[in-house]
Amino acid sequence: MTSTGFEPKIAAFVCNWCTYTGADLAGTSRIQMATNVRIIRLPCTGRIDPLFIIKAFERGADGVIVSGCHPADCHYTAGNYHARRRFTLFNDFIEFLGIDSRRITFSWVSASEGQKWADIVNDTTARVRELGPFSGYRDLVRSGLTGGQDAGT
Amino acid sequence: MRELKNLAKRLLEEGTVKVVIGYEEGPVGVRPVFVTRPADAEKLVFNSRCVQNLAAYLSRRRGHIARLGKSAIVVKGCDARAVAGLIRESQLKREDVVVIGMRCGGVALRPSDEGPLTPETVADRCSGCESREPKLADHLLGELPPAPPKATRMFELMAQIERMPVAERFRFWAEQFERCMRCNACREVCPMCFCERCIQDKSQPQWIETSPHARGNLSWHFTHAMHLAGRCSSCDECQRACPAGLPLGLLNRKMAEIVRNRFEYQVSDDSTVPSPIGAFKQQDPQEFIK
């Protein structure tokens, strides 16, 4: 915990068949993990639009996790391949815009990788806690923000 | 130029096309013209001030032009990429348009900029252009002029941004996006923006905030660049049209660079080559995925 006691809020967009089930397995195995993550269930990573991530930041998320099936294992055969390309562009592009890509974790977590899910949750939480709140993003609604606080990270 | 006027006249007289979309001299510089009568073919010009990307007029959103009938269009190499994009994405049938390709020596920044092209006056898009002779053309006209000089301002700005640490980059773009007033000129002028209902106009739910503050604007421009990935014809018209002077060409240029580096793809005027977004390889890069 930082001295300000800041606890990051993390939204996780996960696919129903692999990561959601892997997270279920982590639960069944009673693997303890950080409390900061809120899972939003989607059928496939193919359904995940970059706008979800942008909107999550607008709505107070300090970090985001996007997770699905390993390549070749997608329940819908190819959804994760399309997601992969989409998020390759996203990841490289947001860095250019000055959004720290360390706030976002992309992962492949299968239905039997309960421990891996816990690790992703804990690592992301620790990393985003260190980066601090992403209030700079939400505060972009005010004008004249370029002076003053460190908005960007 | 005589070649162009004669061709246009002939196409109209023979009834091959009902309208020739080209350039003419206007009171404040070159502007688009829609020639429907053979006699008016005399108005057509082609010079280094023919900056506009006329492919925007082939989009179905311009229903009033489509209603005139089959068209011919004057294109530079960069414009031809946009025409190919429209064909690729089923907005236009190849046989419904006569493409008049013009050999090009580069254009100025603005349609009103007189004088020879220099590194200061030449448009950013012309630097390193490899499509000075459009391949997508039913007729290829003109003599190939010498290659245009290279403008370095965009490269320099891009390099400057990439040298900045993340927080500084964020502040840079926040400043830029603060100036955007969401006039949507960038969207209107872009030939590849032909959605019946733009995502910005979707209100249920409203993914992109319509308020013109930096946050809503960032959301719009980010999405616009994502939607143009692998499709943008790099004509920089968005940047030219922007009344607030946002460096929008930079966003699309960066996206094109990412597409090139990651997926080895560059937009061309060959409509049979599909976009990499919508395709995939088993071995696509994924080093950023845990």
Next chain:
Amino acid sequence: MSRIGVFVCHCGENIARTVDCAAVAKRLAELPGVAHSVDYKYMCSDPGQALIKQAIAEKGLTGVVVAACSPHMHEKTFRRAVSGAGMNPHFCEMANIREHCSWIHEDRVKATDKATQLASFIVEKVKRNRPLQPIHIPIERRALVIGGGIAGIQASLDIADGNREVVLVEKEPSIGGHMSQLSETFPTLDCSQCILTPRMVETYQHERIRLHTYSEVESVEGYIGNFTVRIRKKSRSIDEEKCNGCGACIQACPNRKSPNEFDTGLGKRTSVYVPFPQAVPNIPVIDRASCLFFRGRAKGAKKDVCKKCEAACGKGAIAFDREDRIIEEKVGAIIIATGYQLYSIGKEQANSAFKGYGEYGYGTIPDVIDGLQFERLASASGPTAGKILRPSDGKEPKRIIFLQCIGSRDPAKGIQFCSKICCMYVAKHTMLYKHKVHGGQATVFFMDIRAAGKGYDEFSRRAIEEDGARYIRGRVSKLERDGEAIKVYGYDTLNGAPVVMDADMVVLATAMVPQTGISTLAQKLSVSYDRYGFINEAHPKLRPVETNTAGIFVAGACQAPRDIPDSVSMASAAAAKVLGLFSNEKLEREPSVAVVNRELCTGCFHCQRVCPYGAIDRFEVKDRKDTLLKTVAEVNKGICQGCGTCQATCPSKSVELEGFTDEQVFAEINALEWTGQGNSGEGGRR
């Protein structure tokens, strides 16, 4: 105006121990649009479900959210409950506050906050749910069974006897699997071939079973009820129609030196061969790698090197030029029954997760063998006609030492699981050995004796009490050649002393792992598998024979190590599932499919490109004068599987996935701001 009912389950102590369920219910009651919010001990029980039905009736609820376990557990349960109360089942969803909250956190305050938020997401989502109706599609009522071992055979017979056609694909030239290699089976010591071969023949002769041996699945397309399977029928280089199984070609073949795979390398065979005398079908195969004719051809020989089999064949059935064929079958359900192989103890491993042993001399000391090899020695039709003889010098071993748990239960070798059958077959081996070599001494080094089945413990005691097997609890660190014998360095943990013994033969009970290439097959079927390659069942306790891919079932050792009785049970269970699926004329499908808004669609067809199922067609929108206005995308409801890739790809979001619409997802994201502590955020006002 929404009237959502929220039901927070204690799940006994599972949730209530860490989450203050009453507080969660109370906070959610404050959410706009929530008309009823209670907590209860066991929502999935009858009284729990009755609470829901009652609330729907009394409070005119428009939606139900059950905050409890994972929707994978009970979404169907609660949807059925609300259906019973007259509400469209799609107005009911679950918030996972057990697997995703109470079970993974200790801090009660944080867990309660999180549970409240998770439930609020689902409340916001349900407010935007739509009354979806099930989609009916036709089913092809034929099944595909992949794998012709005992599990595949059982499943095929059950389905065929249930009056449905089966396509059975087996990659070896004969069905029978590993069971056909065994000599006698525990706990009865029946002759394996004697109980198996009648089943094999029945399978071959059954009018509703289409058998494709020496064949493999090439590709699978489609979805439940409508799979199109392409099968590669590998070339035997024999015309199956003409061959009558007389075996003249085998007699004539000059090459008698190829290692016999069926005899696990202990015996030899010819190039044109039948794997074993009771093979079904009894049609030979030419092994092109060893056959002189084919090897000559590969080297570019101008004259045919050898055609003795063709000359000997009275039916003209030798067909050197026959190549592989691909055939297509349409089926409605698939059962995976590909069985197992024994972990290969050497350094080379097919699965990179496994590691071999160097210290047991397998491959260097010829008298160190594995369990299947011992079976072949003991088998009357094996390479030694049922005599236990040493592979090195053909002498009868007077002392055999058996090592259990080789590879299994060993994290250092990448195999954490117990292979289940080894304790039993080792006991069996000691008995077979004693019955054949009366003066012989069997010693077993064990960690545990796992004899949990019916008659199993009695059987393993028999080995010790009646057949004099000596059991030493401990492991062996090394095997070494010592003249003609093998020195075994072990440890007796009950006596607490090291033990050094001499053996004439050592049998290693190696781990039971999935077949090589299982992950490729699983990917073709889009079923998931674990790090060992075992096919994942849909639920370890309650859905053991289904996979997560609708229409694809699993039976036998390909899902986990398993003995014959359990493989047969599982195969019959999978067959029952298939027959249940086929008992309807039409299949009712989940309505979570994509729908195109024709007014908004621009006809760019990015969606058509990305759809993994090719479910998107083009539709011409015309006016009343039949003038084409525009061509838009259209989703085939029967084919769409509901992944939503089309929607994320569509720039204008003109195609929406029912059940996960933009409005629903947006509402969930919006709810991030609501903490349930007096702050109702910007969303959630409906």
